[in-house]
Amino acid sequence: MSKSNKNGMLIDYEYCTGCFSCTVACCQENGWEAPLSGMKVMEIVQDLPKDKAYLTFLPFPTELCVLCNHRTRQGLDPACVKHCMANCLTYGPLKELAGELEKKPRMVLWSPR
Amino acid sequence: MGKSKTTIVKTTTWSAGPGCHGGCGVLAHIKDNRLVKLEGDPDHPWNQGRLCARALAMTQYIDHHDRLRAPLKRVGKRGEDQFVEISWEEALDTIEKKMNTIREAFGPESMIFSMGTGRDIGPWICMLAYAYGSPNVMFALSGNACYSPRIAALDTIQGDYSVFDAAQWLPGRYDNPEYKVPECMIIWGYNISATCPDNLFGHWIIDLMKKGTKIITIDPRLSWFASRSEHWLPIRPGTDAALALGFLHVIIKEQLYDQTFLETWTDAPRLVRNDTGKLLRESDMTADGSTENFVGFDLQTKTPVIWNTIRQKFSIEDSNIALTGSFDIRLLNGDIIACTTVWDQFKDSCAAYTPETVEKITFVPANDIQKAARFYAKAQPASIHWGVPIDMTPEITPLCHAIAALWALTGNLDVPGGNVFTRAAFNAVAYALPGAEGVIKLKDPAQDKPRIGKDDYGPFNKFIWRCQTDKVIEQIFSEDPYPVKGLWMQTCNPLSGIGLDPKLWQKALEKLDFIVGVDLFMTSSLRYADIILPAATFLEKEGVRSWWVPLQTINKAMTVEGCRPDVEINFELAKRFDPDFKWETLHDLFDEILKPSGMSFEQLAEKGWALPPENHASRPYFRHERGVLRSDGKPGFATPSGKFELYSTLREEWGLKAVPYFKEPPFTPVSRPDLFKTYPLILSTGRRSPAFFHAEHRNIPWLRALDPDPVVEIHPDTAKKNDISNGEWVTVENWMGTARFKAKVTKIVPPWMVMAAHGWWFPEKKEDPLFHTFESNINMLIPMNEQGEDGLGAPIKHLLCRISKETRGSAHV
Numbered sequence: 003m004s005k006s007n008k009n010g011m012l013i014d015y016e017y018c019t020g021c022f023s024c025t026v027a028c029c030q031e032n033g034w035e036a037p038l039s040g041m042k043v044m045e046i047v048q049d050l051p052k053d054k055a056y057l058t059f060l061p062f063p064t065e066l067c068v069l070c071n072h073r074t075r076q077g078l079d080p081a082c083v084k085h086c087m088a089n090c091l092t093y094g095p096l097k098e099l100a101g102e103l104e105k106k107p108r109m110v111l112w113s114p115r
Numbered sequence: 116m117g118k119s120k121t122t123i124v125k126t127t128t129w130s131a132g133p134g135c136h137g138g139c140g141v142l143a144h145i146k147d148n149r150l151v152k153l154e155g156d157p158d159h160p161w162n163q164g165r166l167c168a169r170a171l172a173m174t175q176y177i178d179h180h181d182r183l184r185a186p187l188k189r190v191g192k193r194g195e196d197q198f199v200e201i202s203w204e205e206a207l208d209t210i211e212k213k214m215n216t217i218r219e220a221f222g223p224e225s226m227i228f229s230m231g232t233g234r235d236i237g238p239w240i241c242m243l244a245y246a247y248g249s250p251n252v253m254f255a256l257s258g259n260a261c262y263s264p265r266i267a268a269l270d271t272i273q274g275d276y277s278v279f280d281a282a283q284w285l286p287g288r289y290d291n292p293e294y295k296v297p298e299c300m301i302i303w304g305y306n307i308s309a310t311c312p313d314n315l316f317g318h319w320i321i322d323l324m325k326k327g328t329k330i331i332t333i334d335p336r337l338s339w340f341a342s343r344s345e346h347w348l349p350i351r352p353g354t355d356a357a358l359a360l361g362f363l364h365v366i367i368k369e370q371l372y373d374q375t376f377l378e379t380w381t382d383a384p385r386l387v388r389n390d391t392g393k394l395l396r397e398s399d400m401t402a403d404g405s406t407e408n409f410v411g412f413d414l415q416t417k418t419p420v421i422w423n424t425i426r427q428k429f430s431i432e433d434s435n436i437a438l439t440g441s442f443d444i445r446l447l448n449g450d451i452i453a454c455t456t457v458w459d460q461f462k463d464s465c466a467a468y469t470p471e472t473v474e475k476i477t478f479v480p481a482n483d484i485q486k487a488a489r490f491y492a493k494a495q496p497a498s499i500h501w502g503v504p505i506d507m508t509p510e511i512t513p514l515c516h517a518i519a520a521l522w523a524l525t526g527n528l529d530v531p532g533g534n535v536f537t538r539a540a541f542n543a544v545a546y547a548l549p550g551a552e553g554v555i556k557l558k559d560p561a562q563d564k565p566r567i568g569k570d571d572y573g574p575f576n577k578f579i580w581r582c583q584t585d586k587v588i589e590q591i592f593s594e595d596p597y598p599v600k601g602l603w604m605q606t607c608n609p610l611s612g613i614g615l616d617p618k619l620w621q622k623a624l625e626k627l628d629f630i631v632g633v634d635l636f637m638t639s640s641l642r643y644a645d646i647i648l649p650a651a652t653f654l655e656k657e658g659v660r661s662w663w664v665p666l667q668t669i670n671k672a673m674t675v676e677g678c679r680p681d682v683e684i685n686f687e688l689a690k691r692f693d694p695d696f697k698w699e700t701l702h703d704l705f706d707e708i709l710k711p712s713g714m715s716f717e718q719l720a721e722k723g724w725a726l727p728p729e730n731h732a733s734r735p736y737f738r739h740e741r742g743v744l745r746s747d748g749k750p751g752f753a754t755p756s757g758k759f760e761l762y763s764t765l766r767e768e769w770g771l772k773a774v775p776y777f778k779e780p781p782f783t784p785v786s787r788p789d790l791f792k793t794y795p796l797i798l799s800t801g802r803r804s805p806a807f808f809h810a811e812h813r814n815i816p817w818l819r820a821l822d823p824d825p826v827v828e829i830h831p832d833t834a835k836k837n838d839i840s841n842g843e844w845v846t847v848e849n850w851m852g853t854a855r856f857k858a859k860v861t862k863i864v865p866p867w868m869v870m871a872a873h874g875w876w877f878p879e880k881k882e883d884p885l886f887h888t889f890e891s892n893i894n895m896l897i898p899m900n901e902q903g904e905d906g907l908g909a910p911i912k913h914l915l916c917r918i919s920k921e922t923r924g925s926a927h928v
Contacts, residue, residue: 017321019307019339021805022821026168029817030152036820047337047862055862057342085155085166087318089325 008113009069011083012099013061014090016108020045020059024082024091031070031081040067041082060110061091069093069114121146124672125156125723129660130234131606131635131681132176132652133169134808136314136662137235138162140724141170143654143672150177150654150673159724160288160665161316168805172817176652177675181636181814181878183649184677193625193643196884203679206646211691213629213645214247217600218692223248224565225600227587229255231607232809233262235658235669238545239685240605242555242704246689246696250557250566253582255607257615258902258909260506262313266548267578267907268515272760274744274753275536277519277528279498281319284535284664284726284734289326293736295532296326299494301487302340303333303518304355304912305502306803312502314662320500329494331487333358335799336828336870337863346487349865352799353508353913354477356777359517361473362488363465363775366524371492373526377438380739380751381523382758383458384411384436385422386444390452393767397421399446409756410444411436412456419444427749427757457762461520464774476777476785492525496532507801507911509903510778512574516763517775523759529736536744538733540666540726541712545659547580554708558695565597572906573769579907585900591623605633605681606650610640611876611888612810615897615909616851618889633684636814639876639888649678656680659705659716664733665724666712668705771904781901782914794849794915796833800893801873801911810874825875825891827856829918830866834858837918844921847871849914852895855921869918 024041032040042064048056061082063069070080074093078084083091092099099111122145129137140159144152153173157164186206191197201209217225228244228251230236244252254263266276279300285291300320311317324330324343332344333355341347350358366372377383386395386409397404400419409422413434419442421430429436438458443451470481477484491497499522505514527533539551546553557563567590568583569575575583591599602624607613614620624630624643632644641647655678658669682701690696698704705716712725719725727734732743739759742750751757755764767773784791806812806821813819827847829839839845841860846853847869856871864870875891889895901910 016343017325019318019321021307021318022168023166023171023805025821026171026817027166030171030174036816049862055337055342057337057339057863059339084164085171087165087167088321089165 008096009074009094010096010099010111010113011063011069011080012092012094012102012109012111014092014106014109015058015060017088017090018043018059018061019088021087023085023087024061027081027085028067031073032066034066038066040064063112063114065115067114119147121151124670126654126670126672127660127667127724128170129653129658129669130236131650132173132654133167134234134811135167135169135311136233137653137660138311138314138316138667139166139170140667141166145673148673150174160726161283165318167311168818168821169808169812172812172815173652173654175815175817177654179636179814182675182678183635183637183647184675185649187647189645194621194884195642198647206648207687207691210631210646210688214601214692217629218248221598221600222565223562224251225249225598226603227251227253227582227599227601228603228605229253229607229609230605231255231613234606235653235660236606236681237548238553238555239682240603241546243603243685243689243692245555245557245562246693248562248692250563251582251587252580253584253587255584255609255613256909257585257899258509258907259579259581259584260511260907260909260911261503262506263548263579263581264506264511264907265501265515267574268512269519270578271512271574271765272516272519272754272763273523273528275538277522277534278313278315278537278663279320279500280532280535280735281315281323283315283319286726289322293531295496296323297328297494297496297498297532299329299331299345299491299497301331301333301491301497301499302344303499303501304504305340305500306334306336306338307340312500315500329490331491335865335868336802345490346483348477348479348483348487351476351478351783352504352797352868353780353783353910354777355505355508356510356514356517356775357468357473357476358479358484359514359521360465360468360775360777361470361477361484362491362521363517363524364468364473365470365485365488366492366521367462367465369489371489372524376526376528377458377524380759382409382756382760382762383456383461384438385409385457385756385762386412386419386442386454387457387460387762388452388454389441394762394764395444395454400444402447404447407755410454412440412442412454413437422756424756425747427747427751461761461774464776468777491521496530497525497527498522498532498534503801504912506907507909508780508913509901509908509910510776510780511903511908512766512905513772513775513777520761520775528759529738531736535735536738537663539661540664540733541661541709541731542733543659543661543666543709543711545661545708554704568906573765573771574905574907577765583902583906585902588619588623588899591626600627601629602627603631603633604640604644608634608638608640608810610885611638611892612874615894615911616899617892617894618852619899633681635678636878638810639885642884648684650684651675651678651680656682657701657705657716658682659708659719661708665726666709666719667724668716668720670720769905780910780913782910784915787915790850790915794917796916796918797868798847798849798871798896798914798916799868799912800871800897800914802828802870804872807874810876813876814878824857825855826859826872827918828859828861828864828870830862830864830868831860832866833869833918834860837920839918839920845918846921847893847896847916847918849896849916851898854891854893854895856891856893869916
């Protein structure tokens with residue numbers, strides 16, 4: 003696979019609800035024992051002006067994530083993407099996903115190791 | 116040995132396992148009778164391939180080394196770790212013998228059949244209790260304060276329960292042309308991350324937000340929804356009714372209500388007597404007048420007009436019935452009394468709740484109340500989703516009444532994208548729930564007579580077919596009017612989860628003669644049982660689910676040696692207790708439950724799931740107009756009056772206030788300023804965790820890693836004031852007791868409140884037979900017996916406490 007076809011994951015953190023489905027889906031799929039997992043979910047309480055705050059969850063692919071290449075080879079989505087309750091994870095070619103970033107705010111694009 | 120194949124079994128989640136109220140379509144990958152993997156079924160309309168953390172952890176659950184795999188018999192004292200394994204035959208024979216002895220000596224009502232939160236246990240526990248002859252089925256939470264109060268409240272005033280519409284009834288879901296995405300949703304005391312409430316899929320709300328639904332959040336915590344809301348109203352816990360009345364005040368004052376709905380579908384024009392405060396009935400006016408008929412006032416002829424309840428019509432066609440005004444009416448005895456309309460009475464009940472007054476009560480700024488009320492009322496359609504905090508306060512019915520009036524008066528009842536009536540799919544009802552009669556019922560209505568609490572509270576004689584839980588505990592000690600001798604306790608853990616004031620429950624368990632526990636893992640409560648039976652997960656059983664849609668079967672994917680499904684255990688014993696037991700096989704029973712659908716269990720299992728067809732009473736919309744809600748087939752609602760009742764006929768009958776009101780609940784800074792001096796923080800409990808279902812799952816490694824410790828959320832200012840740092844162990848304390856929690860210092864909670872997690876025990880601490888169940892159990896701080904006037908609700912979300920850093924040496928290890 004040439005580098006330009008590299009796949010990654012688009013993370014729409016606006017809609018991540020912190021349900022941890024990705025974390026456990028990864029454990030089940032890849033046999034990780036707790037607390038290991040290819041996906042962690044960070045809770046971020048953002049401080050805003052006037053003593054306000056904003057609660058964000060950010061799903062974060064860890065060093066263990068291999069984007070479920072055994073699944074994607076068969077045309078399946080990675081286990082976390084498949085089970086995400088908020089449908090806020092998208093798997094695909096980085097180039098295509100980068101285009102999605104222009105369409106909606108509050109997203110990050112992740113490129114695997 | 117040949118290579119064995121993995122087979123995929125399609126089934127439906129519904130406890131035990133994920134623990135929840137179920138409904139997700141799943142694919143169980145089974146190899147050699149073992150679960151290899153559980154995945155969401157992409158073809159299933161409910162979850163559309165998605166799945167929660169608890170279901171995804173099923174491989175760790177089903178094969179867990181601590182699972183009970185053989186029946187146990189207690190050989191030591193209650194509460195000790197003294198059990199021996201026995202055979203199923205010996206266990207069932209012992210149970211049969213002991214329970215027959217109790218039945219003969221004290222009557223069948225002396226056995227209580229107790230469950231934890233509903234799920235796929237309700238029908239089977241009723242089946243066993245009723246076969247044995249006892250009406251005493253108990254949901255073990257004080258004030259029965261979860262779900263059935265809300266259902267009963269809505270049945271009281273609108274004849275049917277209703278939920279937010281996410282197109283769950285429609286083929287093609289959101290894309291179905293019948294459906295409308297709500298412009299606005301009020302999220303009232305519900306947190307998304309813990310996923311699925313009340314037989315709905317929580318993340319449907321996220322789907323709707325992506326399609327443009329704007330959110331109003333009512334929650335003291337800065338929840339996920341609160342952060343993403345047009346309007347966030349951080350309410351003081353327990354004051355929700357005042358806020359709802361404030362919304363109504365704005366909507367009525369600014370005439371933002373649906374005039375047509377008000378005139379056509381509510382009881383607004385009926386007259387209420389000023390002298391008694393009760394509805395004027397035809398029988399008040401004429402000798403042969405019916406007590407069931409009500410009265411309006413015709414402005415044309417300036418005479419009273421009878422509302423004929425049977426015909427669902429006023430006696431004079433084309434009358435111009437007054438919605439508002441005061442009228443002198445001559446009674447049968449010649450007296451002339453003043454009457455006003457229900458609409459005037461209702462408006463009066465909201466009149467005092469100006470935004471400024473409501474701000475003082477609720478802490479929500481008046482300006483925000485106004486803006487949110489207008490935003491909701493002007494949105495078309497709009498819906499409301501409420502969480503369990505609605506049930507977890509006394510006086511829950513007036514609160515539900517006020518909230519229901521919001522969706523009714525804004526024309527959002529049973530419209531696409533609004534709050535729509537919900538009934539069991541195809542009207543296939545397994546057991547008696549509020550508003551529905553099931554296949555499983557007492558053989559003779561007379562058997563219901565000794566049901567505990569039945570005669571104390573109106574709703575328990577009309578909608579709620581369980582015992583009143585606080586009264587049961589009282590009666591265990593008082594033995595009045597009859598002694599309670601035995602307890603059947605199935606997927607129910609009062610000492611760690613569902614029991615408020617758990618030490619009181621411990622004493623109650625110690626007092627009983629015979630206890631059977633049915634569960635999947637050893638718990639502190641099971642240590643009090645005489646016989647323990649090992650139950651099965653949803654993957655090891657068959658079942659049916661009609662709550663609400665779709666109609667589904669649970670299909671057996673595998674077995675675990677030594678364990679039996681709840682339904683099979685109860686079926687076997689029901690046969691033994693009742694020589695006339697109606698069903699030969701489980702499939703006979705399932706077939707009867709499914710009968711209204713025209714499908715047998717096998718046919719439905721083959722199909723997987725089914726949605727009710729168009730025009731069916733269990734499918735929306737506009738059912739009050741279509742005349743499918745009432746048994747007489749007339750348009751209207753299934754209430755005594757046929758209308759959406761702004762003034763509740765049944766509440767009047769029960770001697771309770773018939774219009775919505777707010778009453779300051781017990782144990783708040785306002786109702787108990789004396790306690791507030793010593794306990795200066797509002798204690799709210801039971802914030803949900805996506806890792807756990809109530810007291811379950813602390814022993815599942817993947818899940819425990821997500822939420823390892825019992826956490827109390829404390830605002831940074833409050834933490835500083837109390838010299839508490841993030842991650843430190845703290846003591847949470849009030850006049851009832853103490854519990855230790857790990858401080859999570861976070862701006863999610865307001866400075867005046869702390870939020871403590873519930874359901875904590877430590878299955879890994881096996882040296883204590885009770886798994887340290889009283890150590891971090893927030894229910895130690897919550898009293899029982901605080902139910903509202905109608906027997907419902909409990910102060911679970913609003914108490915008082917103080918917090919302090921745990922001193923060195925006091926830590927429990």
